[in-house]
Amino acid sequence: MLKHRLYTLHILIGAAVLLAACSMPAKRQAEDLQDSHRFKNEVLLGYTPVKDQGRSPLCWAYSMLATIETEHIMLGDSVNLSVDYVARNLLVEQARRHFLSGGKTKMTMRGTMPLLLRLLNEYGAMPYDSYNNPKLNYTTLAKRMATLSNGSPNMSILEERANRVLDDHIGALPPHVFMLGAEYTPQEFAHSVCMRNEYMAMTSFTHHPFDEMSVLEIPDNYSNEPFYNVPIDVLMNRIERSIKAGHPVCWEGDVSEPGFSFKRGVAVLDNEQPCTQWQRQWAFEARRTTDDHCMALIGLARDKHGRRFYIAKNSWGTNNPYGGLMYLSENYVRMKTIAVVVKNM
Structure with a gap:
């Protein structure tokens, strides 16, 4: 009972902090970044031409195939699937x-x-x-x-x-x-x-035990695929470490935020503050973080203020400032990630 009350208290505190953080409109935040769009790419892995999924709901297929394609390009092989x-x-x-x-x-x-x-x-x-x-x-x-x-x-x-x-x-x-x-x-x-067991699916939510495989309860997981559940700090470290080692990461997350703009090629939060594990959980349970879209993370960058961004290969065509690529802030990825698929290293 005490554990349940502490968990509830954490969720309520996380919710209050998250709501208090929404002081700067996301549109203004995105416009500020658009004014300064001087990203310096630190890592940019090779990738096949950006595709356009059109009106099909096949982003999960486009992004995972794009991840496999980049993996092979980094090995000196050319594969377009x-x-x-x-x-x-x-x-x-x-x-x-x-x-x-x-x-x-x-x-x-x-x-x-x-x-x-x-x-x-x-x-x-x-x-x-x-x-x-x-x-x-x-x-x-x-x-x-x-x-x-x-x-x-x-x-x-x-x-x-x-x-x-x-x-x-x-x-x-x-x-x-x-x-x-x-x-x-x-x-x-x-x-x-793509060999069997070459990749591992990972997620980060507290309603399942950490360091165990669990079926993630999202509507599109009707085939009951399992995900390895880890703390968010571990997940973020694994994403960054993979990209720095030359391995792309397939990302699944929320793109319904006002700060997500394909037109501008950026995704930011209302207030660029790092979230806690409890804030992530509250947002997921409150359906403020939803399972919307998948992309391949293929690089790392910083803006002129030194803030970390992840470079994503999208599947909505090339009509944006970066030829179809997107720059997702580190805090956006930390808060809005539903799951990732990473290369077993």
Whole structure:
């Protein structure tokens, strides 16, 4: 009982401090940074061309593939991976689940970063140039798959119909992957670019024990992917250490804050003060920190005042001051991170 009261007291104090910190409007803070946008990049890892996910909810796939691509670039390898191949396999998988559940399982193209790793391991991968159709509306395709599921008498007919529709909309699947004169199956190619257990998903919330794996209760984690839970100081240290060692980090977090501006290419808090573990927890439980978007963290920078920023590769096209990259303040990352995926080092 005493422990519960202390926890409640910490949450209330954290809430009061967090609300008191909202004195400077985020818009003004972002404008101040825009005036001074003289970032000095300390680390900038290599990256493939910035893509545009359009209206699709596939940021988790774009960001995790971008992380794998940068990892290979830093090893001297050139890999550019197909989001459409992953999305196609997810659609067929979800159509099966929808059919077997009698229509009770929702068709969705949303997901989390570890889901991408599972899909690669199970279905393989394709190079971007071999299989891509950037103009697709995946929300409409998901609805079409649900309709096919409802009208199919068995799973074999469902998969036959689904593949025919996907061939028409995305394109027929190449039977093999050709890279540098070698021929691979999609599974062989996937295992050559991303080995099993090469990455670890991490988070930082107090409603689960630290230093243990737990399923993170966010809406898009419908596949119940586990995350390793650590204190926020440990998580921030791991992010910085990874980037400095040449390893990108896949980031999942809140982009609904007024201080997040793709147009300006920056993300800042209302008041640039570091949060505590309890403030993070309060914001998460109060739904002030929400699971909105994923990006690949590929660099470190400082502004003219010496404040730390993380450089993120976004998937909203290139129409901002940094060609599609974003500069996220250290305090923004500390407060607004839901989870990350890091290279096992």
